[in-house]
Amino acid sequence: MAVMQRTLSSEVAGQTGKAVTVQGWLHKKRLLGGLTFIVVRDRAGLVQAVVKDDKEVEKLRGLQNGTVMSLTGMVVKEPRAPGGVEIHDPKTEIISAVSEEPPIEVDKPLSHRSENLDTLLDNRPLGLRSIAERAIFKVQARVLQAFRDYFAQHDFTEMNSPKLLAEATEGGAEVFKLDYFGKTATLAQSAQFYKQMMVGVFERVFETNPTYRAEPSATTRHMTEYITIDVEIGFINFEELMNFAGGALLSVIAAVKKDCAAELKMWNVPAFVLPKKPDLIPRLTIHEIHEKFLKATKEDHTGEDDLAPAEERWICEWAKKDKASEAVLVTGWPSKSKTFKFYHRANELHPELADRADLLFRGVEIATLSMREHRYDRLIKQLKDMGGDPKNPGYAPLLSVYKNGMPPHGGWGWGLERTVEKIMNLDNIKEAALFPRDINRLAP
Numbered sequence: 001m002a003v004m005q006r007t008l009s010s011e012v013a014g015q016t017g018k019a020v021t022v023q024g025w026l027h028k029k030r031l032l033g034g035l036t037f038i039v040v041r042d043r044a045g046l047v048q049a050v051v052k053d054d055k056e057v058e059k060l061r062g063l064q065n066g067t068v069m070s071l072t073g074m075v076v077k078e079p080r081a082p083g084g085v086e087i088h089d090p091k092t093e094i095i096s097a098v099s100e101e102p103p104i105e106v107d108k109p110l111s112h113r114s115e116n117l118d119t120l121l122d123n124r125p126l127g128l129r130s131i132a133e134r135a136i137f138k139v140q141a142r143v144l145q146a147f148r149d150y151f152a153q154h155d156f157t158e159m160n161s162p163k164l165l166a167e168a169t170e171g172g173a174e175v176f177k178l179d180y181f182g183k184t185a186t187l188a189q190s191a192q193f194y195k196q197m198m199v200g201v202f203e204r205v206f207e208t209n210p211t212y213r214a215e216p217s218a219t220t221r222h223m224t225e226y227i228t229i230d231v232e233i234g235f236i237n238f239e240e241l242m243n244f245a246g247g248a249l250l251s252v253i254a255a256v257k258k259d260c261a262a263e264l265k266m267w268n269v270p271a272f273v274l275p276k277k278p279d280l281i282p283r284l285t286i287h288e289i290h291e292k293f294l295k296a297t298k299e300d301h302t303g304e305d306d307l308a309p310a311e312e313r314w315i316c317e318w319a320k321k322d323k324a325s326e327a328v329l330v331t332g333w334p335s336k337s338k339t340f341k342f343y344h345r346a347n348e349l350h351p352e353l354a355d356r357a358d359l360l361f362r363g364v365e366i367a368t369l370s371m372r373e374h375r376y377d378r379l380i381k382q383l384k385d386m387g388g389d390p391k392n393p394g395y396a397p398l399l400s401v402y403k404n405g406m407p408p409h410g411g412w413g414w415g416l417e418r419t420v421e422k423i424m425n426l427d428n429i430k431e432a433a434l435f436p437r438d439i440n441r442l443a444p
Contacts, residue, residue, distance in 0.1 A: 005021070006021055006022070006023050007020040007021060007022055008022070008042055008043070008044040009022060009024070009040070009041075009042050009044045009045045009046055009047035009082075009083065010044035010045055010083070011044070012047050012075055012083060012085055012087070013075075013083045013084055013085045015075045016075050016076070016077055016085060017074070017075065017076075018074070018075055019072060019073065019074050019075075020072070020073070020075055020087065021070060021071065021072040022040055022042065022047055022070070022071050022087065023040075023042065023068075023069070023070045023071075023095070024040040024041050024042035024047075024068070024069070025040065025041045025042075025065070025066055025067065025068055025069075025129065026038060026039075026040060026041075026063060026064070026065050026066060026067040026068075026069055026098075027039040027040060027041040027046060027065060027106070027107050028065065028107040029060060029063070029065070035050055035051070035052060036050070036051040036052075036057050036060060037049070037050055037051075038051060038060065038071075039082065039107070040069065040071060041129070041131070045082065045083070045131070046082040046083070046131065047081075047082060047083060047085075047086070047087065048078070048081040048082055048086040048087070049071050049073060049086060049087040049088070049090045050086055050087070050088050050089070051089075051090060051092070052088075052089060053089060056089075056090065056091065056092050059092050059094060060092065062099055063094070063097055063098065063099065064098045064099060064100060064101055064102060065098070065102055065105070065106065065107060066098040066102055066106075066126075066129075067094060067096065067097050067098045068094075068095040068096035069092060069093060069094050069095055070092070070093040070095060071087055071090040071091070071092055071093075072090055072091045073087040073088055073089050073090030073091065074087065074088050074089065075087060075088075076088045102126055103123055103126065104119075104123045104126055104127055106126060106127065106129045106130040106133075107130075109130075109132060110127055110130055110132070110133060112426070112427070112428075112431055114427070114428070117428060117430065117431075120431075121430065121436060121441065122444075124434070124435055124444050125444055128434070131266070132266055132267065135260075135262075135263035135266050135267065136263075136267075136420065136424055136426075136431070136432060137434060138260065138263055139256060139260045139263050139264075139420060139423060139424060140416065140417075140420045140432065142255060142256055142259055142260050143252055143255075143256060143416065143419060143420055143423065144208060144229075144416065145255070146251060146252040146254075146255035146256065147206075147208070147229055147248065147252060148208075149251070149255070150247070150248050150251045150252070151204075151206045151231075154204065154244075155204055156202075156204040156205060156206050156231075157198075157202040157204065157205050157206075158205070158206055158207065159191075159194070159195065159198050159202075159205045159206070159207050160207060160209070161188070161191040161194035161195065161207060161209065162188065162194070163187060163188045163209070163210060163212075164180065164185050164186075164187070164188075165185060165186050165187070165188050166183075166184075166185065166186070166394060167184045167185070167186055167394075174189065174213050174214045174215055175187065175189060175212075175214055176212050176214050176224075187212035188209075188210075188211065188212060189211060189212060189213060190211055190228065190230065190413055191207050191209055191228070191230045192230075192343075192413075193397065193398045195207060195230055195231070195232035195411060196232055196343070196372060196398060196401070196406075196409065196411075197397065197398065197401050198232065199232050199233070199234040199406065199407070199409045200234075200401045200404070200405070200406060203233070203234040203235065203407075204232075204233050204234065205231070205232050206229065206230060206231045206232075207228075207229075207230045208227060208228075208229050208230075208416070209227070209228055209230060210225055210226070210227060210228075211225070211226055211227070211228040211413075212224060212225055213226075216439055217438075217439070218438060218439055218440065220427060220428040220429060220430075221309070221364065221418070221429055222429070222438070223417070223429060223430065223433060223436050223437055223438050224437045224438055224439065225436075225437040226415060226416070226417050226429075226433065227415075227416035227417060228413045228414065228415060228416070229412075229413075229414040229415075229416055230411065230412070230413055230414075231411045231412050231414070232409060232410070232411035233409060233410060233411055234406075234407045234408070234409040235407045235408065235409070236408065236409065236410055237371075237408065238355045238357075238371050238410065241357075241369055241371065241410045241411075241412075242278075242283070242329050242331075242357050242369065243278045243279050244278075245278075245329075245357075245359055245367060245369050245412055245414075246278025246279070246281045246327065246329065246359070247278040248414075249274070249278075249281075249327055249359065249361065249366075250274060250275075250276075250277075250278055252419070253272050253274060253423070256423060257272065264424075267424050267425065268425075269423070269424060269425045270425060272326065273320050273324055273325060273326045274324075274325055274326060274327055275323075275324060275325050280325070281325055281327045281328065281329055282319050282323040282325055282327075282328050282329070283328075283329045283330075283331055283357075284315065284328060284329075284330060284331070285330070285331050285332025286305070286306075286307060286330055286331070286332045286333060287302075287332055288332070289307060289311055289315050289330065290302045290304070290307075290311070292315070292318065293310075293311045293314055293315070296314065296318075297310075297314070305333070305334050305336075305337040306337070306339075307330065307358075307365075309364075312360050312363055312364055312365060313363035313364075315328055315330075315360065316328055316360055316361070316362055316363045317363070326361060326362050327359065327360065327361045328359075328360045329357045329358070329359055329360075330357060330358040330359075330360060330365075331353075331356070331357045332353055333353065333354045333356045333357075333358075334352060334353060334354065335347075335351060335352055335353055335354045336352070337354075339356075340354050340356075341386075342373075342379065342382040342383040342385075342386045342388055343372050343373055343379060343382075343398070344356065344370050344371070344372065344373060344382075345370070345371040345372055345373040345374075345410075346373075354370060355370060355371035355410070356368065356369065356370035356371070357369050357370070359412075359414075361419070361422050362422040362425075363422070364418055364421075364422060365418075366414060366415055366418045366419045366422065367412045367413065367414035367415070368412060368413055369410065369411065369412035370410060370411075370412075371408070371409070371410035372409050372410055372411070374402070374406045374407060374408050374409055376399075376402045376403055376406075379399070379402055380399075383395070417429050417432040417433050418432075420432040
């Protein structure tokens with residue numbers, strides 16, 4: 001006997017009046033008026049079936065959600081069912097039976113309240129089977145693809161840099177150290193030096209890479225492992241770099257709105273408020289934001305060379321109302337701050353300032369972009385002024401490309417999970433990570 005071809009749940013509505021075979025996981029089972037209703041989940045969504053035959057009902061006895069099954073039956077219109085149709089009188093084949101009650105009910109919304117977050121993450125392998133949970137990561141996948149599409153449109157080459165490095169040249173306490181055959185190695189904090197080297201090869205490169213930071217931080221904004229979308233661009237100036245980053249955000253949001261409307265609706269995501277062109281994203285200096293925030297709240301951060309989280313949230317709300325933009329580019333960062341590295345470039349006219357901007361979106365910084373000092377003599381001077389030794393072997397690969405000619409260039413590090421968190425209107429970055437890692441979590 002010929003085996004009927006599998007039909008996905010999203011395709012069932014187009015087969016009204018025909019027999020189909022669907023395969024997936026038992027998502028829900030309920031009795032109603034002597035009838036047994038089951039909902040099956042596959043990669044495309046949900047489909048409902050009505051089981052009347054006693055023999056078929058008996059096959060379902062004792063089975064729990066998660067049972068893998070195959071159903072073959074007639075498609076009938078039913079506006080109250082998922083997709084507006086249901087399968088009647090199916091013949092059921094149990095492929096993989098689940099008899100024990102699962103620890104969580106994925107057919108119901110899973111709580112994302114802060115007090116329930118550990119329970120959510122402890123049960124992540126099963127919880128991700130929830131339609132709502134997996135929607136977050138369908139959006140995340142679309143965000144990544146949208147970035148790749150944007151870079152492809154602008155002639156970028158994708159690269160992959162190593163994540164096992166020699167002991168950190170710049171030092172610092174935020175690196176993970178490990179034994180590497182008797183030597184000390186670290187996990188990469190960024191692809192910075194490698195992507196700068198590749199400017200001398202391809203001019204324009206990007207990488208979507210895991211990044212590791214040994215920050216003893218337990219906030220809603222930080223993880224010890226996350227995905228960075230790293231970019232480096234040759235022959236570019238600071239204004240062009242800001243516009244290119246703004247264009248990336250607008251392109252990503254447009255793709256998500258177009259292709260993930262159902263997922264956004266599922267999470268009641270508010271409408272995005274963004275300008276149509278990247279050069280219309282408001283630009284404010286850190287000093288201007290300090291002053292505006294002080295005037296509005298009487299909370300004073302004017303002596304600080306960074307923005308407080310409350311300031312980031314406030315300025316995005318201000319820009320949304322006054323500038324029709326939930327995104328803000330923050331400039332005016334001091335070149336004497338601890339975040340200014342030896343390879344960063346100070347502004348030519350105002351050397352007390354760095355050619356750097358932070359891209360804020362919906363109340364949080366999602367990307368830091370800056371120009372790099374491309375002139376070898378100035379790079380060496382800045383390295384020495386900051387206590388670095390140009391003869392340290394750790395600097396040799398980067399310095400060699402500068403000695404052999406580097407154009408003006410700049411780039412960014414852009415946090416994937418923070419971006420998805422804000423797109424989906426979530427409250428914690430860990431909600432936008434499949435299996436998050438922080439100071440307390442190494443599993444699942």
